[in-house]
Amino acid sequence: MKTSRILSLIAAVAALAGAAFAQKPVELLNVSYDPTRELYVDYNAAFAAHWKAKTGQDVVVKQSHGGSGKQARSVIDGLRADVVTLALAGDIDAIANNARVLPSDWQKRLPNNSSPYTSTIVFLVRQGNPKGIKDWDDLVKPGVSVITPNPKTSGGARWNYLAAWEYAKRKQGSDEAAKEFVRKLLANVPVLDTGARGSTTTFVQRDIGDVFISWENEAYLAKKEFPGKGFEIVTPSLSILAEPPVAVVDRVAKRKGTVEVATAYLEYLYSEEAQDIIGKHFYRPTSKKAAAKYASQFGPVKLFTIDEAFGGWTKAQKDHFDDGGTFDQIYLKK
Amino acid sequence: MNTSRSTARAATIAAALTAIALAPFTARAQTAATAAPDDIAALRAQIAALDQKLKVLERNLEIKDEAAVAEAKKQPKITASDGRFEIVSADGANSLRLRGLVQGDARFYFDDANAATDKFLLRRARLIFEGKFAERFNYVVQPEFAGSTVSILDAFVNTAVTPSVNVQVGRFKTPVGLEQLQSDPVAFFNERSIATNLAPNRDVGVQVFGSVLEQRLSYQASITNGVIDGGNSTPASDNNEGDFTYAGRLFATPFVNDKDSALKGLGFGVAGATGNYRGSTSATLLNAYRSDGQQNIFAYRTNTTPTAANTTVAAGTATVLSPQAHYYYGPFGVLAEYFRSSADLSIGSGTTQNAREVTNTAYNLSVGYVLTGEDSTFRGVTPKSVFNPSAGTWGAFEVVARVAGLDIGDEAFIDPAGAAVSLAAANNATEVASYGVGLNWYLSKTIRAGFDYFHNDFKLAKGNTVPASGNALSDDEQVVITRVQVSF
Numbered sequence: 001m002k003t004s005r006i007l008s009l010i011a012a013v014a015a016l017a018g019a020a021f022a023q024k025p026v027e028l029l030n031v032s033y034d035p036t037r038e039l040y041v042d043y044n045a046a047f048a049a050h051w052k053a054k055t056g057q058d059v060v061v062k063q064s065h066g067g068s069g070k071q072a073r074s075v076i077d078g079l080r081a082d083v084v085t086l087a088l089a090g091d092i093d094a095i096a097n098n099a100r101v102l103p104s105d106w107q108k109r110l111p112n113n114s115s116p117y118t119s120t121i122v123f124l125v126r127q128g129n130p131k132g133i134k135d136w137d138d139l140v141k142p143g144v145s146v147i148t149p150n151p152k153t154s155g156g157a158r159w160n161y162l163a164a165w166e167y168a169k170r171k172q173g174s175d176e177a178a179k180e181f182v183r184k185l186l187a188n189v190p191v192l193d194t195g196a197r198g199s200t201t202t203f204v205q206r207d208i209g210d211v212f213i214s215w216e217n218e219a220y221l222a223k224k225e226f227p228g229k230g231f232e233i234v235t236p237s238l239s240i241l242a243e244p245p246v247a248v249v250d251r252v253a254k255r256k257g258t259v260e261v262a263t264a265y266l267e268y269l270y271s272e273e274a275q276d277i278i279g280k281h282f283y284r285p286t287s288k289k290a291a292a293k294y295a296s297q298f299g300p301v302k303l304f305t306i307d308e309a310f311g312g313w314t315k316a317q318k319d320h321f322d323d324g325g326t327f328d329q330i331y332l333k334k
Numbered sequence: 335m336n337t338s339r340s341t342a343r344a345a346t347i348a349a350a351l352t353a354i355a356l357a358p359f360t361a362r363a364q365t366a367a368t369a370a371p372d373d374i375a376a377l378r379a380q381i382a383a384l385d386q387k388l389k390v391l392e393r394n395l396e397i398k399d400e401a402a403v404a405e406a407k408k409q410p411k412i413t414a415s416d417g418r419f420e421i422v423s424a425d426g427a428n429s430l431r432l433r434g435l436v437q438g439d440a441r442f443y444f445d446d447a448n449a450a451t452d453k454f455l456l457r458r459a460r461l462i463f464e465g466k467f468a469e470r471f472n473y474v475v476q477p478e479f480a481g482s483t484v485s486i487l488d489a490f491v492n493t494a495v496t497p498s499v500n501v502q503v504g505r506f507k508t509p510v511g512l513e514q515l516q517s518d519p520v521a522f523f524n525e526r527s528i529a530t531n532l533a534p535n536r537d538v539g540v541q542v543f544g545s546v547l548e549q550r551l552s553y554q555a556s557i558t559n560g561v562i563d564g565g566n567s568t569p570a571s572d573n574n575e576g577d578f579t580y581a582g583r584l585f586a587t588p589f590v591n592d593k594d595s596a597l598k599g600l601g602f603g604v605a606g607a608t609g610n611y612r613g614s615t616s617a618t619l620l621n622a623y624r625s626d627g628q629q630n631i632f633a634y635r636t637n638t639t640p641t642a643a644n645t646t647v648a649a650g651t652a653t654v655l656s657p658q659a660h661y662y663y664g665p666f667g668v669l670a671e672y673f674r675s676s677a678d679l680s681i682g683s684g685t686t687q688n689a690r691e692v693t694n695t696a697y698n699l700s701v702g703y704v705l706t707g708e709d710s711t712f713r714g715v716t717p718k719s720v721f722n723p724s725a726g727t728w729g730a731f732e733v734v735a736r737v738a739g740l741d742i743g744d745e746a747f748i749d750p751a752g753a754a755v756s757l758a759a760a761n762n763a764t765e766v767a768s769y770g771v772g773l774n775w776y777l778s779k780t781i782r783a784g785f786d787y788f789h790n791d792f793k794l795a796k797g798n799t800v801p802a803s804g805n806a807l808s809d810d811e812q813v814v815i816t817r818v819q820v821s822f
Contacts (some may be wrong), residue, residue: 190390
């Protein structure tokens with residue numbers, strides 16, 4: 001009698017819980033870097049429709065954006081992200097190493113080292129290119145005001161920094177020369193925003209600076225959204241192949257019961273529908289079909305990878321951006 | 335004369351200042367008129383450079399402000415309002431809210447041979463610690479400081495498994511009595527009705543609760559150690575043979591979402607609890623019943639005469655059922671409930687001596703009307719104004735009335751089977767009729783004064799004679815209970 005009463009109660013509770021679970025939309029938090037706001041607004045809608053059609057379940061994806069390094073710090077500090085879609089692998093490595101909420105080999109779990117798209121760094125200049133900016137050398141000339149975010153907090157800024165470094169190193173032949181080159185470049189930076197979107201605001205809306213070292217997609221977006229300002233895009237002779245990665249934050253997703261949908265959310269980034277959305281937002285798709293479709297919208301540029309130039313993100317982070325790295329050596333002296 | 339001289343002086347000074355102010359512009363205009371194109375270009379470049387510098391300064395200030403705002407968001411928030419103090423972590427996942435309840439009474443007993451003494455009384459003095467941790471776990475710890483010892487009233491943690499399913503673990507109110515489940519500071523009267531004598535109170539266990547159908551139906555189901563009739567769990571009450579008590583409550587508010595419906599405030603339901611209880615002569619698991627004036631008016635026999643074997647104890651199944659309802663419409667509110675409580679009792683533990691089932695019943699019908707027009711709700715009255723005579727505001731006033739009754743089953747006194755051994759102590763009421771009227775004055779959201787008058791008619795058990803003066807039942811009870819309450 002006693003056992004049957006308990007079983008009845010458990011069954012009733014389970015039925016109620018089951019009914020409630022069935023009705024509730026699942027919610028994901030995507031913690032991303034600064035310029036991806038518009039991309040993920042469109043992508044989230046596409047994924048929600050895809051997931052609903054596939055499973056019948058409603059999914060709501062909340063977005064959080066900021067400087068990539070800053071966002072990684074927030075996740076390490078406890079921000080309950082189901083997925084992270086950051087500017088560089090080093091930031092997700094930092095989450096894996098410091099918070100231990102995902103395995104250190106997270107990058108192997110999805111194609112292309114978990115980067116569903118690539119991008120690069122270009123220059124955005126004002127109408128008519130009044131300072132005659134053509135390549136990296138023009139950015140260190142006296143009187144040229146350069147806009148780039150803070151590499152301590154922004155993933156985009158780290159790509160910028162390393163692209164400039166490698167350009168100078170190849171041209172002048174040594175790390176010391178590269179360091180001096182970057183020092184001169186940073187001396188021309190009047191405002192250090194914490195993220196790429198902040199730098200866009202500084203250059204585009206506050207009319208500060210002669211040239212903005214920008215994510216390629218951000219530069220095209222600014223050009224498209226502010227046609228009256230006549231911005232021009234200058235593609236440097238050498239730039240870096242940026243591979244923004246994505247990962248499920250395993251421990252958070254497990255606790256929230258969202259592993260399945262979070263994984264599907266990232267996997268769907270590789271679908272043709274998602275790759276088309278990626279191309280529309282001026283990121284470089286990894287699928288051949290979408291890449292071919294959108295190839296004409298990008299200027300030709302010689303690209304190098306972080307691995308070949310700096311031995312990977314871990315080393316680059318340690319040498320240049322950790323406390324006491326080259327950035328601190330240059331910038332603290334400023 | 336003096337006026338015209340000072341006017342002329344003012345005009346001269348104004349002309350001089352104007353000339354000084356305009357001098358640079360005049361000079362610049364002359365310069366521009368004679369300057370070479372290179373000079374103009376240089377001036378333009380200089381202005382552009384200054385403009386850039388100004389913009390850079392402004393932007394850097396903007397970034398500093400943004401950084402300060404972002405930093406502030408990382409700091410815990412401390413708020414104090416209406417006497418409530420709260421600390422919330424920056425991410426909102428953890429919080430501690432400090433609340434309190436203090437009730438000071440003055441009680442006056444009239445025309446009484448039953449000799450209850452007039453007195454001031456600290457009825458309740460509670461600090462309530464509540465909040466959440468790890469985002470989804472809510473907690474309440476409520477110690478009671480009034481009385482001779484400090485005790486813990488509530489101590490539980492709950493979490494929402496889904497919006498409709500919450501799980502609660504700890505010590506909490508058993509989900510049976512409607513008035514019992516209403517927070518004490520917001521009840522119509524200073525004391526709950528005599529019907530609540532039959533409602534199990536706080537107990538230790540686990541509860542599942544929530545609401546479905548868009549809040550139209552709420553449910554509670556609990557498994558607890560078990561307490562009978564108005565009791566709170568104690569360490570002794572944990573010893574009832576290891577059997578648990580099962581309680582459940584379904585309460586419908588079918589029109590709760592119909593904003594303009596006159597039935598929006600209608601709620602009705604049924605609750606009940608059942609469990610197996612085995613008391614001992616040292617821990618009978620039975621409770622005395624009290625009048626509105628908080629005098630004991632009924633108790634079961636204890637081991638006073640001649641031996642422990644003459645003590646009445648719980649000896650089997652106890653069950654309570656309670657249909658209940660409330661209705662609130664504008665300033666009007668009514669709350670009604672009925673209890674039927676039956677329990678297997680015997681004299682002496684481990685025996686079947688005089689074993690029999692005793693069934694008691696009770697009811698409560700309370701109404702209230704807020705004279706100042708505020709809404710009456712199950713969660714109380716929020717005054718539109720606070721007491722401030724200089725501003726001509728006096729807070730809110732509410733009149734309340736109540737009729738309630740308690741009927742102790744005859745079998746408690748006389749064994750129907752013929753063994754005429756009463757389970758009750760001497761001098762007990764078998765029926766109580768209670769009438770009450772009152773006035774509540776809400777001086778602010780946190781301060782309430784209550785003035786209640788209660789009349790309790792006692793009917794003695796068959797064969798009992800009216801006790802001599804000095805007993806609670808020597809005469810009907812007439813009592814005025816006044817209270818000042820701070821609840822935040």
